[in-house]
Amino acid sequence: xxxxxxxxxxxxxxxxxxxxxxxxxxxxxxxxxxxxxxxxxxxxxxxxxxxxxxxxxxxxxxxxxxxxxxxxxxxxxxxxxxxxxxxxxxxxxxxxxxxxxxxxxxxxxxxxxxxxxxxxxxxxxxxxxxxxxxxxxxxxxxxxxxxxxxx
Numbered sequence: 001x002x003x004x005x006x007x008x009x010x011x012x013x014x015x016x017x018x019x020x021x022x023x024x025x026x027x028x029x030x031x032x033x034x035x036x037x038x039x040x041x042x043x044x045x046x047x048x049x050x051x052x053x054x055x056x057x058x059x060x061x062x063x064x065x066x067x068x069x070x071x072x073x074x075x076x077x078x079x080x081x082x083x084x085x086x087x088x089x090x091x092x093x094x095x096x097x098x099x100x101x102x103x104x105x106x107x108x109x110x111x112x113x114x115x116x117x118x119x120x121x122x123x124x125x126x127x128x129x130x131x132x133x134x135x136x137x138x139x140x141x142x143x144x145x146x147x148x149x150x151x
Contacts, residue, residue: 001025001045004032008042016042019049026089027052098140102133 005016028045035041067073094100106129113121 001029001032004036005042005045012042016045016049019046019053021052022086022089024049024052026093029093096137098133098136101136102129105129105132 001016001020005013008016024045027048028041031038031044032041090103094103106125109125109128110122113125115121116124
């Protein structure tokens with residue numbers, strides 16, 4: 001998001017940075033891509049961020065006080081719902097080969113290291129996936145031609 005908000009004063013960047021979570025990114029980033037010159041994009045970002053922040057906190061408070069009173073909640077499959085949500089947020093943003101390679105690498109390694117203690121396999125898989133994606137992104141960039149090169 002930095003390239004899209006770095007022109008804003010710090011009094012905007014700090015709260016927008018605080019509000020940036022995966023869901024806010026997924027809901028806001030397409031607007032920046034589709035309307036990069038819209039001067040009101042930061043207001044959209046703020047609105048989405050505040051809505052998510054408030055709903056998250058209200059849901060957390062409700063869960064704290066009433067979560068144990070819902071019988072059988074552990075059988076609802078909410079752990080899978082979180083995974084499905086993240087998959088749904090990531091898929092539309094896989095727009096080039098380095099991104100796809102990074103996700104496939106990370107996902108494959110996460111499956112192979114699933115049994116590692118303290119979820120360290122997930123951490124390592126994420127880091128390696130990012131590194132592989134970065135490598136392929138750099139490898140596919142064409143170097144700028146020198147102005148002094150003979151043609």
